[in-house]
Amino acid sequence: MNPTPMQARLMAAALFLVLLGLWELVVRQWGLSALVLPAPSAVVQALWSGLASGYFWPHVRATLQALFLGLAAGSIVGLLAGMALAESELLERVLKPYVVVSQVVPKLALAPLFVLWFGFGMLPTVLITALICFFPLMENTLTGLRQTDAQRLQLFRMLGATRLQTLLRLKLPMGLPAILAGLRVAVVLALVGVVVAEFMGSSQGLGAVVIAAQGMMDTTLMFAALVLIAVIGLLLYQGCLLLERRLLRAHAFPASSLSASSPPRSRGNS
Numbered sequence: 001m002n003p004t005p006m007q008a009r010l011m012a013a014a015l016f017l018v019l020l021g022l023w024e025l026v027v028r029q030w031g032l033s034a035l036v037l038p039a040p041s042a043v044v045q046a047l048w049s050g051l052a053s054g055y056f057w058p059h060v061r062a063t064l065q066a067l068f069l070g071l072a073a074g075s076i077v078g079l080l081a082g083m084a085l086a087e088s089e090l091l092e093r094v095l096k097p098y099v100v101v102s103q104v105v106p107k108l109a110l111a112p113l114f115v116l117w118f119g120f121g122m123l124p125t126v127l128i129t130a131l132i133c134f135f136p137l138m139e140n141t142l143t144g145l146r147q148t149d150a151q152r153l154q155l156f157r158m159l160g161a162t163r164l165q166t167l168l169r170l171k172l173p174m175g176l177p178a179i180l181a182g183l184r185v186a187v188v189l190a191l192v193g194v195v196v197a198e199f200m201g202s203s204q205g206l207g208a209v210v211i212a213a214q215g216m217m218d219t220t221l222m223f224a225a226l227v228l229i230a231v232i233g234l235l236l237y238q239g240c241l242l243l244e245r246r247l248l249r250a251h252a253f254p255a256s257s258l259s260a261s262s263p264p265r266s267r268g269n270s
Contacts, residue, residue, distance in 0.1 A: 038219055115200055124197060133189060136182040180240070210226065
């Protein structure tokens with residue numbers, strides 16, 4: 001018997017509490033220094049102290065601002081690029097190798113260059129994040145649009161739909177699951193990109209807090225910042241899942257609706 005979603009959540013929460021208890025027990029029994037591995041109770045105390053004092057909030061805002069700007073820019077450009085490559089084989093053959101090369105270059109290696117070119121601050125962080133988010137959206141959009149059902153595509157052509165009508169009313173709705181899967185990947189990678197970029201050239205942000213804590217040898221503060229990063233990542237991922245469910249429900253494309261999904265005829269055929 002498969003567990004219900006509520007039972008699965010309770011089991012996950014119970015496992016989390018067990019792991020925390022084992023972590024606390026190991027630290028206390030072995031007498032580990034907080035410099036090596038702080039106890040969960042110490043991490044929670046440092047996290048609460050930082051939130052209550054307002055220390056973490058400017059860094060959380062800086063990280064979220066760079067994340068959303070980079071995610072928006074990279075996703076929009078990736079979506080448009082995927083649509084363009086899907087509609088033109090010539091563009092795909094010419095530009096795809098350059099796109100792949102731009103992704104195989106380690107972003108950690110580009111971060112110092114971006115700081116050198118654009119200075120310290122948020123701009124290099126946003127650019128690195130956008131570059132990381134671009135590829136999942138582009139690749140998934142390209143794949144999703146290329147997997148359009150051939151029978152429906154033929155029906156749209158027979159009914160005189162224009163290329164734009166076919167793209168907007170058939171290919172995009174049918175490619176939506178793949179596009180949204182790319183968005184989920186992009187959200188996770190965006191947070192990684194922001195934190196890595198903040199390691200290199202930022203005075204604000206949770207990544208900067210991690211580096212500062214490392215410099216001060218404050219492992220407890222470092223763990224507190226990592227907990228905040230993990231919570232932000234989980235919330236963003238769950239938000240993507242919620243958005244995905246709503247969009248897929250709103251753009252349901254059942255097979256029985258083939259005849260009902262006929263596009264309007266172009267004016268030349270009306």
